Amino acid sequence: xxxxxxxxxxxxxxxxxxxxxxxxxxxxxxxxxxxxxxxxxxxxxxxxxxxxxxxxxxxxxxxxxxxxxxxxxxxxxxxxxxxxxxxxxxxxxxxxxxxxxxxxxxxxxxxxxxxxxxxxxxxxxxxxxxxxxxxxxxxxxxxxxxxxxxxxxxxxxxxxxxxxxxxxxxxxxxxxxxxxxxxxxxxxxxxxxxxxxxxxxxxxxxxxxxxxxxxxxxxxxxxxxxxxxxxxxxxxxxxxxxxxxxxxxxxxxxxxxxxxxxxxxxxxxxxxxxxxxxxxxxxxxxxxxxxxxxxxxxxxxxxxxxxxxxxxxxxxxxxxxxxxxxxxxxxxxxxxxxxxxxxxxxxxxxxxxxxxxxxxxxxxxxxxxxxxxxxxxxxxxxxxxxxxxxxxxxxxxxx
Numbered sequence: 001x002x003x004x005x006x007x008x009x010x011x012x013x014x015x016x017x018x019x020x021x022x023x024x025x026x027x028x029x030x031x032x033x034x035x036x037x038x039x040x041x042x043x044x045x046x047x048x049x050x051x052x053x054x055x056x057x058x059x060x061x062x063x064x065x066x067x068x069x070x071x072x073x074x075x076x077x078x079x080x081x082x083x084x085x086x087x088x089x090x091x092x093x094x095x096x097x098x099x100x101x102x103x104x105x106x107x108x109x110x111x112x113x114x115x116x117x118x119x120x121x122x123x124x125x126x127x128x129x130x131x132x133x134x135x136x137x138x139x140x141x142x143x144x145x146x147x148x149x150x151x152x153x154x155x156x157x158x159x160x161x162x163x164x165x166x167x168x169x170x171x172x173x174x175x176x177x178x179x180x181x182x183x184x185x186x187x188x189x190x191x192x193x194x195x196x197x198x199x200x201x202x203x204x205x206x207x208x209x210x211x212x213x214x215x216x217x218x219x220x221x222x223x224x225x226x227x228x229x230x231x232x233x234x235x236x237x238x239x240x241x242x243x244x245x246x247x248x249x250x251x252x253x254x255x256x257x258x259x260x261x262x263x264x265x266x267x268x269x270x271x272x273x274x275x276x277x278x279x280x281x282x283x284x285x286x287x288x289x290x291x292x293x294x295x296x297x298x299x300x301x302x303x304x305x306x307x308x309x310x311x312x313x314x315x316x317x318x319x320x321x322x323x324x325x326x327x328x329x330x331x332x333x334x335x336x337x338x339x340x341x342x343x344x345x346x347x348x349x350x351x352x353x354x355x356x357x358x359x360x361x362x363x364x365x366x367x368x369x370x371x372x373x374x375x376x377x378x379x380x381x382x383x384x385x386x387x388x389x390x391x392x393x394x395x396x397x398x399x
Contacts, residue, residue: 009161012151013144013360014096014170018113019067022095023076023087023137024104030087031076033095036066040075048074052116053128056214059224059232060116064276070116073134090139093170100155101167103148104139109172111138112226120224120232121213144171144228145363168364174202174235175227176359181323182206183362183370184350193318197326201240201309204233205316220279222315228363236312238278240305241327246273249294249301251331256380258291258299259333263382267291268391269304279311280395288394299333303384306337307391311399313342321346323374325354333380340379341388347377 023030040048048071049062066072069091077084090098091110098104112118117129125135142148146169156163171179177196182188193205204225211232216222225233244251247269262268267289271280291297305328313322322345324335329349339347351372362368392399 009165011166011168011364012100013168013363014093014100015173015176015356015360016091016093016096016110016170018110018172018174019069019072019115020092020110021069021072021076021089022092023084023089024098025083025087030083031080033092034066034072034075036072039065040071044075044078045071047078051128051132053119053126055218057119058116058126059112059120059213059216060114061218061221061223063114063221067277068114068116070128070134073117073132085133085137087137088139089134089137091172093172094139097148097167097170098139100151101148102152103167105142105146105148105169106138106140107142107144107169107171108226108230109144109175109228111141112224113172113174114223114225118226120211120226123230142169144169171228171360171363172225173356174200174204175225176356176363177325177354178204178206178227178233178359179362180354180356180359180370181325183354183358183368184323184374186321186348186374187323190321191319192321192323193313193316195309195313195322195324197240197324197328199239199241200237201305201312201328202235202237203309203312203316203318204235205318207234207317217315219281220315221277221281221312234316236279236315238308238312239274240308243273243308244301244305244328247297247301247304249298251298251302251305251334252327253330254332256299256333256336258293258295258297259380259382261293261296262291262299262303263384263387265289265291266387266390267296267300268387268394269300270391270394271308278308279315283395302331302333303337303387305331305334306341307388309338310341314399319345321348323348323350323354324377325350335377336380337384339377340382340384343379348374349377351375
């Protein structure tokens with residue numbers, strides 16, 4: 001039997017990004033799964049957007065390219081109606097579950113991820129998804145931790161895994177990070193926010209009170225996710241990791257070198273480095289008094305990331321406590337700047353693993369707790385309030 005760190009593999013829980021779809025027909029993949037950054041022809045996208053439900057119903061803002069799952073479905077049907085209509089649809093995590101087990105299902109965290117096809121308050125497919133007939137094409141809905149069966153015999157033979165390996169339905173990646181964070185006592189059943197950092201920075205708030213979807217600013221990449229138990233989760237996003245990459249700096253490391261020079265020179269990046277998404281989707285990116293020194297560039301980028309994260313947290317009303325997880329939780333300057341910008345919030349990172357793999361594992365072992373402890377982030381000693389004021393002023397004075 002194949003083993004991992006000396007232990008036999010007993011179960012597989014697929015985890016995948018949102019805004020991704022697959023379809024099967026006659027036991028095979030029916031079409032290539034679209035990439036959410038593939039451009040959709042303007043005429044097709046305009047036709048689709050005329051049919052969308054209101055934001056207050058779906059919690060899904062109108063997003064570019066294929067970031068709304070519904071726009072991908074419309075495009076696939078537009079390209080080849082007959083093939084599309086003969087396909088059984090499922091989110092991408094569940095496609096992998098089907099590939100491993102042979103059982104086709106759907107699951108709510110991916111269906112409710114800025115898709116346009118889910119109504120979070122109703123806990124069901126959106127009116128548009130029903131009108132278009134898409135709701136009836138999706139494989140049956142199951143919980144993320146549902147056991148679909150065991151590994152296909154042919155795959156067991158090819159991989160050396162046991163044919164008794166359980167295959168679970170799987171989950172959307174940011175929601176897996178949310179489940180991992182809820183393993184901490186301070187975040188379980190509490191008013192708290194998780195900031196998951198990677199290609200996307202996604203803030204997911206677990207509120208005490210019911211969510212008022214209509215109150216979220218739809219045009220600023222705010223949305224409502226749905227957690228593994230079907231509960232609405234107010235969220236906001238910025239493509240933080242991609243923006244950092246475009247700015248050409250490595251910030252996922254300890255240290256605050258270059259900070260004092262950046263603050264003195266008021267060197268800064270202005271949004272949006274990735275157009276069309278985030279809290280400033282229509283702003284043209286700009287660099288002001290940009291330094292040539294690599295350490296100063298990294299400091300300026302970390303401050304930019306902190307300012308953008310601070311903005312999305314404000315948009316969803318984040319209060320009390322915040323856990324920063326993912327790749328950029330290792331950036332001392334980013335996390336400490338964020339703690340300085342949010343003096344009324346307890347900002348934490350974690351000393352152990354709190355990533356999507358732990359969240360997936362907690363789906364099947366719900367009493368499992370993270371191996372490490374929460375670490376309170378110490379705010380920067382430097383006062384960056386003036387820097388923030390200049391950043392806002394250079395964007396026209398509005399957040």
